[in-house]
Amino acid sequence: MSVLSQIRRNDQPIYLDYQATTPMDPRVLEAMMPYFTHKFGNPHSRSHSYGWEAEEGVEKGRAQVARLIGADEKEVIFTSGATESNNLAIRGVAEFYKDRKNHIVTTVTEHKCVLDTCRHLEQQGFEVTYLPVQKNGLVDLEELRAAITDKTVVVSVMAVNNEIGVIQPLAEIGKICREKKTFFHTDAAQAAGKIPLDVEAMNIDLLSISGHKIYGPKGIGALYVRRKPRVRLVPLIVGGGQERGFRSGTLPAPLCVGLGEAAEIAMKEMDAEAGRLARLQARMLKGLQDRLPEIYVNGDLEHRIPGNLNISFAYVEGESLMMGIKNLSVSSGSACTSASLEPSYVLRALGVEEELAHTSLRIGLGRFTTEHEVDTAVDELVRHVEKLRAMSPLWEMAQEGIDIKSIEWAAH
């Protein structure tokens, strides 16, 4: 049985939402299984072999995660996921150093959990600079440099954006932060295992990882915390003092093993996978562009992970399109905020107009996406976009050369 047939049965929709979550790699499940069954011990139990073998699995997982980002295993803390990692990194350093520093620099396109954490800290008296991004979604390095003061405790810039897949210039940001003597945190939930990351070369002090975005399990993540020079944190969760006091609570050994295995597979297969996904991405984009006018890719195409496309289909309402393409699992933005019908704040930050932002889809490609699925998805999208445009008076007007923006709508 092929790996793919274990992942998807024929009657299931085509999964194109790899930035929301990834299916678990069967090899990861295989690595986890013994820790669900006979190696079930509490990794903190020191008095018997069940505890020791669970601990062995946890420590192997920790080393595998460390290798993925060029860290020492002592610098990796397991958490319940990237949301917790981001909360812990930013709140943890801010609270620890609050007597000396009170300023945080981040960007407007960060994940909601970074932005909400920063807003919470503002209420606690911290100052936060939310840097805008350029039209292509990338941060302006000079603006970043100028924003850092001697009161800045941490700069938090995501490695890869969850909606538009753009890769921020991490090495350059790290260099600036090191020069300015401030900590650099990066939310690498969407980047780890997809692009090469090296905490040394990139001068990263804190780095957040998610299990379920890299074909591992949900409910587990990691935070890299630099030891030299040492970064100190106030823990969010206190109790038994596990994870060197940074994060209390019984470690879920099977999940730690799964995250480790997922990290190792990602590291080994990163190059080949990136190449394959780049071809699929190009194939999908060309397929759509060849057959549909007035579609726009949001965010830089070059500085972007190959597993993401974010496209505005002008004159089509994104939600209607999603309702039409029922056998494609895509999203109109971040899953965490997808229940709301607000246009994406990420697209708005790129300067995408509200009408166009409403027409956009996030298409995520990944390890189990096939060429056939891409072709089927292109056909479906083209069919439904054409159908919706045929029903749209705005599209008709645009075809007749009327500038929609010039219309003065009558007030009701």
Add this chain to the structure above:
Amino acid sequence: MRAPAYLDHNATSPLRPAVLDAMVEALRAGGNPSAVHSVGRKARSLVEAARRSVAGLVGCLPGEVVFTSGGTEANNLALRGAGHRRVLVSAVEHDSVGKASPDGEIIGVDGEGVVDLGALERMLAQPGERALVSVMLANNETGVVQPVGEVVRLARGAGALVHCDAVQAVGKLGFDVHGLGVDYLSLSAHKLGGPAGIGALVVCNGAPLAPDRLGGSQEANRRAGTENVAGIAGFGAAATAARSGLPVAPLRDRLESTLRHIAPGARIFGGGARRLDNTSCIAMPGVKAETQVMAFDLAGVCVSAGAACSSGKVQRSAVLDAMGVEPAEAATAIRVSLGWNSEPGDIDRLIAAWRDLYIRAGKSDIDDARAA
């Protein structure tokens, strides 16, 4: 080689078979429950079905269950999220309660480890801010069951809210959270045959709760982060299985009576109080706990010398300390805890190993005495 007899269920319990099946199904299904497409909706339905199972086990409404990464997070969330500056905690609480309320006032316990209700009443009578009282349902080291109903009655009279850490009690002791009357109740899946990495805080009757983890509207804005779908599904399956209770009292009672027959001086901590049916904290006179756990491990029996979380370092048990146990005697206590797959043969092996060690230790005492 025969598999060891596992008698450390209060540290963690092996997965029940139904749990693994539910988890594998969820892992295969994939999906982010917040996504609106069919894969996401399937994940959402697994989460909500599990929420109903967990609610069913403790008798609350599904909407009152907030999933967390485990009991530690649930305890932290309750103590910080309730928003009370004055916190009263019992002296035998788990560290995840004690350390989350560093300024908490300590409610003492008696020699059996039962919270001193008179002391609580006096503390509540002191003028000051409305308090949050945190008293566990059953202790992790001794299994002693606390009079939480009485705690609630006293707290209500003083306008205080009550948090109850039920991590060790759930699935071992039948109770109904609304019957208990507490405002917050912490649960953990891996203590009842579910997976590690998932737990819940039950928030009753709209008690106040400020979220601690920010950045997503999951769990009705009470706990951000993509749901651990497989963990939640496993928790649900474990909760369903745990509803049939844990009939291990005869095994535990046979263990205790046999050990006391072997060594009349063997003390059972909290033995005079109401306890969980699965837990025995027992001292072997004159033999250090570390010696015991090593000897038992060699004999293929897994027990612990206290709570697993702190067992990395050898330190005195704060629980036994609070009960007024002399340090020398406390250092001879081990914890035996049974679970859903415990069998009479497990107890027989422990009894045999315990007897062997006790006799050997006694002999060496005699030899030492002769040499002296």
